[in-house]
Amino acid sequence: MPFPFTVAITGQSLIHHDVRTCRDPGFLQIVDVLKRADVAFTNFEGTILGRHGGSPMKGSYFGCSEPFVLDALKQTGFNVLALANNHAFDLGPPGIMSTLEEVRNRGFLHAGIGLDRDDAATPGVAAFGNRHIALVAMDAGPGPRNMYAENASNRRPSRPGVNQLDVTRIFEADQAIFDMLETIQATFQSSRLERANYAQPDDPPVLDDDKEVDFYGTIFRRSNTNRRVIAVDSESASIQLTAIAQASSRGQFVIAYLHHHHWEPNWRDVPDWVRAFAHACIDAGAGAFVSHGTPVLQPIEIYKRAPVFFGLGNFFFHTEKGETEWSSPDVWKSVVATCIFDTTGSLKIELLPIVLGGEQIDQLDFHQRHVPIAALGKTGEEIIDDLARRSAEFGTFIERDGPLGRIDVA
Known part of the structure; x- marks a missing residue:
């Protein structure tokens, strides 16, 4: 693969407002970083209300955006979008089709949704100069089965939807609790048919x-x-890992992307199953692993000389007026990570701390924090120092240079 090249990676972009007219110097500094990178990546956390229409598929936390948000992402500097996430199906199959259409019209490299399961699981591939980048993007839920793409089968048409990494949540319970659960079910006579009824869809x-x-x-x-x-699920994982391995075997630099909401009680902690799956993606041939879902910054690991971003929190996070769930300052802090792969095969990562809404975020309500601002003062130093402490537990050394962070993998 030709070197050097740079990949800039940010937190997720839940975007509803048109930010193209923003001229804040701190935001434009971030835009400059993204535009100077060969590849600038984010997760588009949403679905497009376009010509195919659609109707809301959920109650609370429903979200869709007009197509102009993709123009805003493009102007911000992004050229690669993961589309697999819990909001991708908020308008149902029509939203999937509109999102695909609008993203393709703007020339983004993208992956993670499709017209059926095979289409949704197919890596997106594009050339950036003479470099070929592949993106494999998946969502692990939790979400209803009908949000995930399916192939056609006997008497069942195909379903547009999201590329699924199938996982199961299981609660292990000791004998006393297990006996109590069985007693409750026996009391209310929970039959197999009743369980099937309540399992729908x-x-x-x-x-x-x-x-x-x-x-x-x-x-x-x-x-x-x-x-x-x-x-x-081993079969589901195999589908994703095989796609990564095949893309890597073709000489493509593979970005493996996972979105999920199976968080730990402390959102800042990395779930063991995510770490294991990230390592499996790198073992299969991915050059970088990125995850979103938990809305806070999580540690960084270097595994077999490849960067693993367990969670980069938020980049754009446009909330509705009156939402109070996002009071933690951690929700509004993140970094832009620029990975520099050079001709010797070494890796350098430059970390630019950012704050959504700027460092004086206490002066803005949540729904007013429209753009991230480079944090070049005390807040930025605190972001990097905190990330360095937590990443050290994964064997990653982050050096702070003023407000900036640096990782050097010789």
Whole structure:
């Protein structure tokens, strides 16, 4: 692969407002960083209300955007978009088709949704100069089964939707709790048919009857401990890893992207299953792994000389007036990570700290924080120092140079 080249990676972009007229110097500094990179990547956290129409598929946290937000992302400097996330199906299949149409019309490299499962799982590939970049993007939920793309089968047409990494949430429960759950179900006579009815639009799970119980949509497993487990379906994982391996074998630089909402109680912590899957993606041939979902900045790891961004939080995060869920300052802080791959195969990462709405965020309501601003003062230093402390637990050394952070993989 030809070198050097640069890949700039940001937090997720949940964008509803037109930011093209913003002339804040701190925002324009970020725009300059993105435009100087060969590849500038974000996750478009949403769906487009376009000519195919659509109707809301959820109640709270529903979101769709007009096509101009893609023009805003383009002007900001982005040229690569992951489209797999929990908002991609907010308008149903018509929203999937409109999003694909509008993204393609603007020339973005994209992946993560499609007209059927094969289409949604197909890597996006594009040439940037003489370099070929492949993007494999997937969502692990939780989400209803009908948001995920499906191929046509006997008497069933195909379904446009999101590329799924199929995972199952299981609660391991000790004997006392497990017996109590079984007693409750027996009291209310929960039959297999009733469970099937309440599983709609999904299918009821297949259980190990000696060890597991489906307690009204949640699986509990008999155990000696009490804990939550996220189990990745091996066949589903194989589909994603094979796509990565095939793209890598063709000499393409692969970005593996995962979106999920299976967070730890402390949002800043990295789930063990995500770390294991990230390593599997790198082992399969990915040159970088990126994840979003939790709306805060998570540690960075270098695995086999490839960057692993477990969570870069938010880049654009346009909320509705009156929303109060996002009071944590961590929701509004992140970094722009510019990865520089040089001719020797070494890797340097430059970290620019940012604050959505600027460092004086206490002066703005959540719904007024429209753009990220470069944090070049004390707040920026604190962002980098905090990220460095947490990333050190993963063996990553981040050096702070003023308000900026640097990672050097010789």
